[in-house]
Amino acid sequence: MQIDQPMFDAKAWKLTVQQQDLTARARDIGQNKFADRAADYDTRAAFPTENYNDLFDANLMGICIPKDAGGEGADFLTYALTAAEIGRYCGATALTWNMHVCSTLWSGLLSDDLEMDSATRALHIKNRGVHYQRILEQRAIYSQPFSEGGAAAAGTTAFATVAHKVPGGWRVNGKKIFASLAGHANYYGVLCTETSDEITELSRRNTTYLAIPATAAGVSVEGPWDPVGMRGTVSRTLIFKDVFVPQDATLMPPGIYFQAAKRWPHMFMTLTPSYMGIAQAAYDFTVNYLRGEVEGTGPVKRRQFATKQIAVAQMRIMLEQTKSIWFQAMSEACANPSKDQLLRAWTAQYTTMENANEIAQLAIRTCGGQSMLKSLPLERLYRDSRCGSLMLPWTSELCLDMLGKGCLYEPGESDE
Numbered sequence: 502m503q504i505d506q507p508m509f510d511a512k513a514w515k516l517t518v519q520q521q522d523l524t525a526r527a528r529d530i531g532q533n534k535f536a537d538r539a540a541d542y543d544t545r546a547a548f549p550t551e552n553y554n555d556l557f558d559a560n561l562m563g564i565c566i567p568k569d570a571g572g573e574g575a576d577f578l579t580y581a582l583t584a585a586e587i588g589r590y591c592g593a594t595a596l597t598w599n600m601h602v603c604s605t606l607w608s609g610l611l612s613d614d615l616e617m618d619s620a621t622r623a624l625h626i627k628n629r630g631v632h633y634q635r636i637l638e639q640r641a642i643y644s645q646p647f648s649e650g651g652a653a654a655a656g657t658t659a660f661a662t663v664a665h666k667v668p669g670g671w672r673v674n675g676k677k678i679f680a681s682l683a684g685h686a687n688y689y690g691v692l693c694t695e696t697s698d699e700i701t702e703l704s705r706r707n708t709t710y711l712a713i714p715a716t717a718a719g720v721s722v723e724g725p726w727d728p729v730g731m732r733g734t735v736s737r738t739l740i741f742k743d744v745f746v747p748q749d750a751t752l753m754p755p756g757i758y759f760q761a762a763k764r765w766p767h768m769f770m771t772l773t774p775s776y777m778g779i780a781q782a783a784y785d786f787t788v789n790y791l792r793g794e795v796e797g798t799g800p801v802k803r804r805q806f807a808t809k810q811i812a813v814a815q816m817r818i819m820l821e822q823t824k825s826i827w828f829q830a831m832s833e834a835c836a837n838p839s840k841d842q843l844l845r846a847w848t849a850q851y852t853t854m855e856n857a858n859e860i861a862q863l864a865i866r867t868c869g870g871q872s873m874l875k876s877l878p879l880e881r882l883y884r885d886s887r888c889g890s891l892m893l894p895w896t897s898e899l900c901l902d903m904l905g906k907g908c909l910y911e912p913g914e915s916d917e
């Protein structure tokens with residue numbers, strides 16, 4: 502079997518040694534293991550458990566855990582490049598792995614850039630160490646359910662899932678929809694609003710981020726999961742009914758998520774690498790298919806037709822444009838980005854999510870009828886790619902909305 506080339510060539514994109522190493526590890530398990538399993542997970546809408554065993558074995562579950570805590574210490578771009586390589590072979594694995602990694606990225610690198618008093622930071626470092634050791638030593642999987650079906654996941658209202666202060670911790674009540682890894686993660690990293698006997702009003706400022714054990718009393722998984730794409734994510738509904746969560750379960754101290762969403766907005770771009778990988782995979786498939794080189798599709802060559810050459814040219818243009826702006830936005834992610842950087846982040850998010858689907862649909866049109874048979878990966882890439890623009894809080898619609906306003910208005914300006 503031919504070994505796939507890196508999505509981002511080390512010399513051309515000036516990758517560090519660590520980036521080359523981690524992306525190579527991801528490509529290796531992706532091409533040799535995940536690619537063959539993807540159709541089965543998709544058909545059964547089943548969680549990719551075997552892939553997670555491989556991710557643990559390749560030490561990729563701790564990719565964003567700081568080095569001094571035993572992880573790989575990958576930065577934002579390095580993680581994104583690695584996740585994109587996984588997305589080429591199994592979108593559902595890349596997307597769910599993203600949820601797991603975010604619990605370490607947000608509590609790690611991101612939190613290190615945010616303001617906390619020294620006592621809060623010391624406690625945070627102690628608490629996150631508990632989560633990191635669970636991942637590294639007990640092979641624990643984390644997920645990240647924040648969606649509730651309303652405006653909270655869009656970032657405009659407080660989460661309706663409530664963590665009420667009680668002696669020794671919190672009592673959590675609420676519901677999360679589209680909770681990827683439901684029934685398969687060991688800990689659910691739940692965003693909820695903290696209340697107390699004194700403070701009962703829900704405020705976004707009081708958002709807290711708690712790791713709730715899947716086995717805790719009062720936690721249940723409900724409902725079916727039979728979507729059009731990203732079927733292996735198993736994003737069922739989670740219910741929390743009077744769940745007691747101890748004090749040391751915090752992934753971020755109270756109030757810090759609110760600060761992160763404002764000051765480290767690129768955090769929401771972590772959903773894009775899966776779709777960047779899908780875009781690359783749809784393009785690669787098309788080239789191989791038109792050259793008559795896809796296994797099991799016979800010796801027919803289709804590349805000699807001018808219309809197909811033009812379509813592939815269009816796909817290549819779109820892929821290069823997407824990779825360039827995505828790489829740039831991922832490279833410049835930081836605390837307190839400038840307005841220009843934020844507008845570029847929204848542009849990159851929109852471009853990646855929309856173009857992944859556009860490239861996949863062009864791929865089917867160009868390759869032709871036999872290419873969309875279930876025996877080939879293209880139709881799955883097409884269905885998976887459709888999900889990208891729906892991911893809150895930066896859906897394609899919300900990106901357009903924020904971009905339009907951001908381009909025309911400066912802070913404080915209004916026409917009312």
Ligand SMILES: Cc1cc2nc3c(=O)[nH]c(=O)nc-3n(C[C@H](O)[C@H](O)[C@H](O)COP(=O)(O)OP(=O)(O)OC[C@H]3O[C@@H](n4cnc5c(N)ncnc54)[C@H](O)[C@@H]3O)c2cc1C
Nearest residue numbers: 645646647648650651652655679680681731888892893898
């Ligand atoms: C495959 C897949 C996996 C997912 N995994 C996870 C996961 O692990 N964790 C998680 O938390 N979520 C996950 N999601 C959920 C995702 O991020 C969204 O929250 C979900 O798709 C929203 O569905 P909805 O129908 O409620 O959206 P919508 O109805 O589009 O939006 C919900 C609310 O957001 C606000 N809103 C939406 N659009 C606009 C707009 N244009 N302007 C203003 N307000 C707007 C509105 O208040 C609206 O009622 C996943 C989704 C998919 C497809």
